[in-house]
Amino acid sequence: MDSTQYFLVAATVTALCFLLALHAVRSIAFSRAPKSEGGDFATSAAKRVCNCVCSCNGGFADGDMVVGAAAAAERVTGASMMEQLVPEITTHALSYLDYPSLCRLSMTNSLMRKAANDDNAWKALYHKDFTLEQDSVTPANGWKAYYAATRAIVNINAEFFNIIKERSIQAMSHFWRNADYVKCVHASGELFSGYNAVVQSWQLAFNWEHGVNFQVRDVRARVLTDMAWVTMKTFVDIDSGPFNVTNIYEFHNGRWYMVHHHSSVMLMDAEVEQQLVHA
Numbered sequence: 001m002d003s004t005q006y007f008l009v010a011a012t013v014t015a016l017c018f019l020l021a022l023h024a025v026r027s028i029a030f031s032r033a034p035k036s037e038g039g040d041f042a043t044s045a046a047k048r049v050c051n052c053v054c055s056c057n058g059g060f061a062d063g064d065m066v067v068g069a070a071a072a073a074e075r076v077t078g079a080s081m082m083e084q085l086v087p088e089i090t091t092h093a094l095s096y097l098d099y100p101s102l103c104r105l106s107m108t109n110s111l112m113r114k115a116a117n118d119d120n121a122w123k124a125l126y127h128k129d130f131t132l133e134q135d136s137v138t139p140a141n142g143w144k145a146y147y148a149a150t151r152a153i154v155n156i157n158a159e160f161f162n163i164i165k166e167r168s169i170q171a172m173s174h175f176w177r178n179a180d181y182v183k184c185v186h187a188s189g190e191l192f193s194g195y196n197a198v199v200q201s202w203q204l205a206f207n208w209e210h211g212v213n214f215q216v217r218d219v220r221a222r223v224l225t226d227m228a229w230v231t232m233k234t235f236v237d238i239d240s241g242p243f244n245v246t247n248i249y250e251f252h253n254g255r256w257y258m259v260h261h262h263s264s265v266m267l268m269d270a271e272v273e274q275q276l277v278h279a
Contacts, residue, residue, distance in 0.1 A: 094121045095128065099151065119143050126150065131220050150221050153228045156256050157221070157247055161214045161234075167206040173199045177250055177257035185262040187243055226251040233266060242266045 094102060094115065102125065106116035115121070122143035127135065130150055139146035163171045176182055176198055184198040185191050192201040215235040222229055229248045236243075248260035 090115050091118060091120045091124060094118070095124045097125075099125065099129070099147070117144060122147050130154075133220060134222070146223065149223045149228075153221050153223055153230065153249060153256060154219060156249065157219070157230045157232075158216070160247065160258065160261075161216060165214065169199070169203050169206055172202045172206075175258055177252060177259045179259065182259045184260070185264070187263040187265060189264070228256065234263070 094105075097105065102116050102121070106113045119142050126143055126147045129147075137146075160175060163175060176195060178195045180194050182195055182198055183191065183193050184201055186201065186205065190201075192198045213236065217233050217235065219230060219232045227248070227250055229246065232245050232247075234243045234245050242265075243263050244266045246260070246262045247258060249256045250259045251257075
């Protein structure tokens with residue numbers, strides 16, 4: 001984890017602690033503040049909060065006061081500061097962390113583990129890093145496991161394009177499932193069916209084509225128990241235009257294998273309009 005991630009974790013923990021302490025201080029102040037003769041309960045409580053947290057001339061009081069107030073709140077309510085914090089605030093604070101940072105935060109202590117494993121936090125992170133298309137999905141093992149599975153398949157999909165860039169037929173042959181039902185449709189439109197035919201098609205492509213610099217965008221992944229598919233748009237440094245690509249993977253013997261690849265030239269708006277006119 002680099003210095004930026006360390007800073008994000010530290011900042012999040014600090015923010016949570018501050019919010020918890022402030023919440024605890026305010027709870028004590030309002031619960032203990034006596035009603036004034038004029039009935040101005042809010043004013044009396046506000047003065048007590050001011051005296052506990054900061055001096056009235058704008059300077060902050062010693063941190064011991066905040067810590068002491070937080071400890072007192074725990075004794076009065078019987079709950080920790082983390083448990084007193086509104087869940088929505090915790091989820092919002094954790095949403096600023098990335099995947100590795102959230103995992104590391106869960107290993108700091110039991111309270112952070114509980115907060116970092118919250119399903120809503122992982123759902124928010126999933127939608128931030130991937131797509132909102134699956135907002136109605138309810139993962140069987142929770143959003144944390146679903147995030148990890150999606151992250152894994154997206155990384156494997158990126159490996160596929162690295163193999164094409166490197167033109168490694170050995171790596172490509174290990175990438176595909178050795179089965180008769182695998183299929184590959186190249187951008188030329190030619191269909192190859194069966195493991196041997198698919199591998200030979202890539203061998204021909206690597207022999208004839210030079211290294212291609214792919215830019216992959218708009219990646220959308222859907223992961224089931226033993227199947228996953230990824231759709232995306234690819235742009236290359238040639239004049240053929242962008243492509244629509246669909247890759248399908250199957251989980252077998254502890255790893256993901258490609259079983260289907262389909263690449264086709266993406267029609268531009270003018271071309272679609274022209275085809276509709278001819279039709």
